[in-house]
Amino acid sequence: MHFQPTEEQRDLRAGVRELLAGRYGREALRASVDTGVTVDRALWRELGEAGFFALRLPEAEGGVGLGLPEAVLVFEEAGRALLPGPLVATHLAAGVVPGAAAGTMVVTAFDLGDGLVAYLDEADAVLGAAGAPGPTGVPTGSPVRSADPLTPLHRVISYADGSADSSAGSSADSSAGSSIGRSSYRSQGALLTAALQLGSALRTVELAVRYAGEREQFGQPIGAFQAVKHLCAQMLVRAEVARTAVYAAAVTQDPAEVAGAKLLADGAAVRNARDCLQVHGGMGFTWEADVHLHLKRAWVRAEQWRTAAEAEELLAEELLGPAV
Incomplete structure (x- = not known):
C-alpha cells in the first residue's frame, strides 16, 4: 500500500500554497502583527470563494464535495502561512451557519477551556459544544491577554439573554440545523x-x-x-x-x-x-x-x-x- 497523496491532492495543496503566498505572505503577516487586524474580511471572502470553508460540503449543497484528508492538506498550508482567524470553527460551521461556507460570516467556537473564546470581537456567530450556532447570538466577553498577538482572547461574561453559561451557545445535540454530533x-x-x-x-x-x-x-x-x-x-x-x-x-x-x-x-x-x-x-x-x-x-x-x-x-x- 502506497500511503501517499494523490496527484489531485498534491495539486490542491499547491494551489492553496500559491493562493496564501500571494494573498498572505510575510509582508501581510507582519502588517497584521503591526496593525492588530486579525481577521481580514476581504481575505475571508476570498477563502470562501476558493472553497476553503465549503471543502467538505456536498456539491448538491454548494460545496466542493471533498473529504477530511483533503481538508487536512488545506489546513496544513494555512498553518504553514500562520494565517490567523477562526479557520477551524468557520470550516465546521459550513452548512450549519448561513454564510460560513461563502466566507461572508466569521464563526468562532468554544474550543478553549476556562470560558475563553478566540476572535470573539471579530465573530458573527459562535459554535457551541454541539457544533450548532448559539441561539442567543454572540456573547459578550472581557479581553484576556494572549500569548499570540494574532489570536485575541476573551473570557465570556454573558449572552444576550443574560446567561453566563457557555452551554447556552449550543442547545446540546438537539440544536436545530446542527448536522455535527x-x-x-x-x-x-x-x-x-x-x-x-x-x-x-x-x-x-x-x-x-x-x-x-x-x-x-x-x-x-x-x-x-x-x-x-x-x-x-x-x-x-x-x-x-x-x-x-x-x-x-x-x-x-x-x-x-x-x-x-x-x-x-x-x-x-x-x-x-x-x-x-x-x-x-x-x-x-x-x-x-x-x-x-x-x-x-x-x-x-x-x-x-x-x-x-x-x-x-x-x-x-x-x-x-x-x-x-
Missing part, C-alpha cells in the same frame, strides 16, 4: 487544529535549515556544525512523525488516532519552534523574526479543541478498554 465535532476540530500545527512545524524546519545555510561563523555556515545539524534533524523527524499521524487520522477518523495526532502535532509545533529559535540564536528572539510567532501560535493551538491531558485520557481509555 458533539464527539465528532470536537474530534474534527482537534484534527484540523493538528493540521495547522503540522504546517507550522514543517515551516519552522524550513526556516531553521535556511538560516543555518545563510548564517556564518568561523568562516563557514553554522549548518556545518554538528550541534546545529542534530537540531535540524530532530525537527524534521518530529514533523514527519506528526505528519504521518495526522494523515492517518484523517483517513481512519478514529477518535483515538485523532487524539494521538493532536498530541504529536502539538509537540512538534512547540518543540520545533523552540529549536528553530535555538538555531537562530539571539536573532530568533527579536520581534522582527517570525520564529516567535510560530511558537506563540503553537502554544495557543495546543490548548484548543483537545488539550494534551484530554488526549492522553482518551488514549488511555482506548488502550485499557472498558472496565470488566
Whole structure:
C-alpha cells in the first residue's frame, strides 16, 4: 500500500500554497502583527470563494464535495502561512451557519477551556459544544491577554439573554440545523487544529535549515556544525512523525488516532519552534523574526479543541478498554 497523496491532492495543496503566498505572505503577516487586524474580511471572502470553508460540503449543497484528508492538506498550508482567524470553527460551521461556507460570516467556537473564546470581537456567530450556532447570538466577553498577538482572547461574561453559561451557545445535540454530533465535532476540530500545527512545524524546519545555510561563523555556515545539524534533524523527524499521524487520522477518523495526532502535532509545533529559535540564536528572539510567532501560535493551538491531558485520557481509555 502506497500511503501517499494523490496527484489531485498534491495539486490542491499547491494551489492553496500559491493562493496564501500571494494573498498572505510575510509582508501581510507582519502588517497584521503591526496593525492588530486579525481577521481580514476581504481575505475571508476570498477563502470562501476558493472553497476553503465549503471543502467538505456536498456539491448538491454548494460545496466542493471533498473529504477530511483533503481538508487536512488545506489546513496544513494555512498553518504553514500562520494565517490567523477562526479557520477551524468557520470550516465546521459550513452548512450549519448561513454564510460560513461563502466566507461572508466569521464563526468562532468554544474550543478553549476556562470560558475563553478566540476572535470573539471579530465573530458573527459562535459554535457551541454541539457544533450548532448559539441561539442567543454572540456573547459578550472581557479581553484576556494572549500569548499570540494574532489570536485575541476573551473570557465570556454573558449572552444576550443574560446567561453566563457557555452551554447556552449550543442547545446540546438537539440544536436545530446542527448536522455535527458533539464527539465528532470536537474530534474534527482537534484534527484540523493538528493540521495547522503540522504546517507550522514543517515551516519552522524550513526556516531553521535556511538560516543555518545563510548564517556564518568561523568562516563557514553554522549548518556545518554538528550541534546545529542534530537540531535540524530532530525537527524534521518530529514533523514527519506528526505528519504521518495526522494523515492517518484523517483517513481512519478514529477518535483515538485523532487524539494521538493532536498530541504529536502539538509537540512538534512547540518543540520545533523552540529549536528553530535555538538555531537562530539571539536573532530568533527579536520581534522582527517570525520564529516567535510560530511558537506563540503553537502554544495557543495546543490548548484548543483537545488539550494534551484530554488526549492522553482518551488514549488511555482506548488502550485499557472498558472496565470488566
